Amino acid sequence: MTTRIEDRFASLKAEGRPALVTFLMAGDPDGETAFEIMKALPEAGADLIELGMPFSDPMADGPAVQKAGRRALQAGETLTKTLATVKRFREGDAKTPVILMGYFNPIYIYGVDRFVADARENGVDGLIVVDLPPEMDDELCLPAVEAGLNFIRLATPTTDEKRLPAVLRNTSGFVYYVSITGITGTAAPDAGKVSAAVARIKDKTDLPVCIGFGVRTAEQARALGRHAEGVVVGSALVGAIEDSLVDGRAAPGTPNAILSVVRDLAAGVRASRLADA
Template sequence: MSPEAASGRIARRFSAVRQELRPALVTFFTAGDPDLATSEKILAALPEAGADIIELGMPFSDPMADGPAIQAAGLRALEAGQTLKKTLAMVRRFRERDDDTPIVLMGYYNPIYQYGPEAFVRDAREAGVDGLIVVDLPPEEDEELCLPALRGGLNFIRLATPTTDDKRLPAVLQNTSGFVYYVSITGITGSAAPNTTLVAEAVERIKAHTDLPVAVGFGVRTREQAAAIGRTADGVVVGSALVSAIAASLDDAGKATDMTVAAVTSLVAELAEGVRLSRQMAAE
């Protein structure tokens, strides 16, 4: 791994929240949803609302691991003309005013393959991207993108799931950097609420294999859930709830309204309060 990936914005942010005795709040929404201008406003507003790390979805026409909410968000973005180049340009403009908040691009390999993996790594790094989550590239395919990304200064964040047993876990973790994203439920995104007892056991098991922070996502929708997950996790990831908030704010034609940005930031503020309460609750 390059020194940049090992000591970049993601590592610094987890170190900072650790000093505050709390987990990081990791927020996800889809680039270009519901349109480019509105999604740029959302991106710009997230850090002040309480997001510590931002996952920016790369819209794709066949998002097999995503539930209906994120699938719909990707479709809205694609219909509004979002492309991978426009997503990188979003990050580049964000970096003009925020050089601290980590940005992770999350999605599928096909658009990156079409872009060209080497060119994508170069352009993503230049734009100010810190890490990648590519859900359909297993460890056996690390030569495709993971290793080039690490050499290029990007973190490559891997998913672990409830079915990732101790035999499989070392392979998953081998070239993972930045943090481990633990998917707290099996199935598609947004499909259930996490079991906090099982999550705590899983986080402890993963930490026995790695020194990387462990962030937990899938199914977290409320301040209370964020607080409960944050008692043991190093990060709490929220995606479908934010994407659903965007959808609920749109007009009958599916267009942004004056409430769209506020719908996201108000929920992020509640979730941020939850992660700040989590370790306090654990100590009581």
């Protein structure tokens, strides 16, 4: 049986276009507003949704995502609430893939077996856990895959030919290519360098490749979409949420602040294959 992630990429391949993968921090700026945004993302043009699991020490995240995580934690977000949000989302959307992205510590505290079972039951499709290397696959990756979840691994500009096979070994769903070195949202990717790196990954795997980190504009999304099966946008979206807040709280225009950015990015992604026709 295929997963929602695999089905979505097969569908997009038939359409001849890449995916727009959108990142939203669960519980940012509060649980209800975050859910309203999440619920509206597919109609705005998101093909897959990454839902961040807030953590107090997000070492790979840039300033915008770190602030989003802090806002969520201050608003009372927990891993239990994040899973409940996915379950609630599934009541109205049975097709859009949802991927939980974050760090291992909250999962470890929750309990790995319990987390995997609850994630599966509540409608989660995949996991990205940025601080678990392939050498620790027994901790979470293999139990997740056995339960029917995709485990998505990051490849970076510093992932060399010796390291790449280990990164790809138990990866499923898609490969997330980090287009810049460093933390999220702090630099713009170089399309030429990204193209060569993605081609190198594609020589080693048949999995779709999605490009993320540093993608902020529709033009960037269009350019990078020429080279991969998907484009991931996160910092630009959580930054739009931050800019919309009034005294640190959601305003009436907060949902549309992020959704308007998603619509622009979706237009860019959808134009990327048309430009090659």
